[in-house]
Amino acid sequence: xxxxxxxxxxxxxxxxxxxxxxxxxxxxxxxxxxxxxxxxxxxxxxxxxxxxxxxxxxxxxxxxxxxxxxxxxxxxxxxxxxxxxxxxxxxxxxxxxxxxxxxxxxxxxxxxxxxxxxxxxxxxxxxxxxxxxxxxxxxxxxxxxxxxxxxxxxxxxxxxxxxxxxxxxxxxxxxxxxxxxxxxxxxxxxxxxxxxxxxxxxxxxxxxxxxxxxxxxxxxxxxxxxxxxxxxxxxxxxxxxxxxxxxxxxxxxxxxxxxxxxxxxxxxxxxxxxxxxxxxxxxxxxxxxxxx
Numbered sequence: 001x002x003x004x005x006x007x008x009x010x011x012x013x014x015x016x017x018x019x020x021x022x023x024x025x026x027x028x029x030x031x032x033x034x035x036x037x038x039x040x041x042x043x044x045x046x047x048x049x050x051x052x053x054x055x056x057x058x059x060x061x062x063x064x065x066x067x068x069x070x071x072x073x074x075x076x077x078x079x080x081x082x083x084x085x086x087x088x089x090x091x092x093x094x095x096x097x098x099x100x101x102x103x104x105x106x107x108x109x110x111x112x113x114x115x116x117x118x119x120x121x122x123x124x125x126x127x128x129x130x131x132x133x134x135x136x137x138x139x140x141x142x143x144x145x146x147x148x149x150x151x152x153x154x155x156x157x158x159x160x161x162x163x164x165x166x167x168x169x170x171x172x173x174x175x176x177x178x179x180x181x182x183x184x185x186x187x188x189x190x191x192x193x194x195x196x197x198x199x200x201x202x203x204x205x206x207x208x209x210x211x212x213x214x215x216x217x218x219x220x221x222x223x224x225x226x227x228x229x230x231x232x233x234x235x236x237x238x239x240x241x242x243x244x245x246x247x248x249x250x251x252x253x254x255x256x257x258x259x260x261x262x263x264x265x266x267x268x269x270x271x272x273x274x275x276x277x278x279x280x281x282x283x284x285x286x287x288x289x290x291x292x
């Protein structure tokens with residue numbers, strides 16, 4: 001964000017700047033999803049994920065080298081980081097499958113339950129205190145996910161791909177809390193995109209079918225990489241600016257961007273159950289994250 005926004009009449013508080021960074025981050029990730037979904041229509045999904053992962057990894061690694069940082073620090077092999085990487089691969093792999101094989105709007109709505117899983121996991125794994133009302137909010141959020149999944153006649157097993165993806169991302173976020181503090185954003189970025197490449201390689205090894213991309217494919221892959229990196233950078237700044245409880249609820253703006261893009265570009269029309277479930281997930285998430 002331009003430095004001028006911190007001066008004079010345009011001065012913003014840390015919380016406001018953090019919220020702005022978070023909103024930009026969510027917009028970047030939503031656009032990245034669009035390009036991944038579009039590229040996967042002509043290229044194998046594994047190839048798409050591996051290409052974006054390798055490109056992002058190389059850029060972040062170059063940034064780290066420029067700052068005199070190790071590209072492969074020993075901390076990457078610590079137990080918390082290995083666990084984090086495992087969850088990262090799981091989240092990236094299954095979320096990639098979800099946005100390719102199911103409606104982007106539905107997948108994005110389910111993903112919004114990730115912070116609720118983190119809240120529950122923080123209590124169960126790290127012993128953090130979670131009050132009764134926050135537990136109730138978590139339960140309401142999970143009920144919202146069930147409304148979106150619609151177990152019964154309209155249930156699609158493919159929707160579970162998004163659920164596994166959100167569990168992977170929640171595990172990654174929890175493992176990050178125990179990660180070594182000395183790692184820079186650039187090093188974590190390189191590692192994160194490397195795990196995306198690993199997820200893509202696993203999927204490509206199973207499915208096969210890699211082919212030489214044409215110019216249109218390369219443009220989609222480049223755009224996905226740019227927006228993905230922009231989203232990651234903005235997210236990093238957001239989580240280090242202002243109070244977490246004030247900034248984190250703006251994660252839910254991703255759903256607005258995703259819904260709008262899915263309807264405008266892919267002709268998706270979320271049904272009433274999806275809207276109701278999304279409202280339950282977002283509402284309970286905002287409550288759980290802002291409740292002290």
